[in-house]
Amino acid sequence: MTAISYASTASSDQVMWSKVLALHTHVERQLTQALQRKHGIGLSEFRAMECLAQAADSELRMQDLADKIGLGQSSVTRLVGRLDAAGLAFRDLCPDDKRGVYAVITDEGRERYAAARSTYDEVLSSALNTVGAVPELARTVQALRSGV
Template sequence: MHVQVILCQRRPATAPAITTVTAATPPEPQMPAPTAKPAESAEPAQPSGSAEPSESARPTDPAPPPAPSADVRMWHRFLALHAHVEHRLSTALQRHHGLGLSEYRALGFLAAAPRSELRMQELADRLGLNQSSVTRLVGRLNAAGFTYRDVCPDDKRGVYTVIEDAGRTRHAAATATYEATLTAALEEAAENDSGAGATVAALRSSLG
């Protein structure tokens, strides 16, 4: 007996289709386009040689100051005469007598004062010095033995400077040098400057 075997061929199952989902890629940021660098201005061409600046480029000269008045000119001339004479006197007194000009004059004011003494402020006023300067000056005179310090018996705050005999002697010896040097300095100034000579003549005539 024949057995017929029928072989059934199975079809392979169709695999389900796989849908591939592609994620959207964000767009890359766009870089700003480089801006063009402005062209550098060219250096101004240097002129060859040493060209003279034009008249319009030259600075104008400042206007001259107004001319001084007659009084100003007179005063300046007097100050120049005063400086010349004071320098000559100071040099002569220091060289021959060891005295400064203010020290010599302080001794003179004290020698001529009543009772040969002056308050410190009075002495400062006559010398044209401030209180500090006259204090130092009197300190030098005291150290040299030409003056001494005294206190007013009625007012303990009142300080006097009193001249000593040694101060009188030194002042008297220096007076001849002072007067001779003064006359020579005035004559010298008058010879070198006619204006100074006129000033000296006017001052001398005013004293009679």
């Protein structure tokens, strides 16, 4: 990880937010690479499968899934389409409201998620340890970890 410099004229909130963004960028990059390399899925796909695996009946309305993973409606539709093409999830119509569409995780999706979960945990911990060793970000990582 490269050293980060912050302008002395920036407010303390701006400096703090810049540190959080630097931390986020580094960790997300590490997670994305590991999940793609080891499990053939992206970070958004992992997060969608996590939400679906933890949901009642292993399904969520598409809008609820979009809200949980921070995507727009069209982006989550494309994401679920990719999961469907890979056999990891499928779309299902709401029996009571034909306009309601659900995303449902498959058994294969649940297995892929379970395998990827340990990779995610290991890489997350390692990435936070790496960033935590950078003097400019050590306190930020420490604050995040102590809040858990």
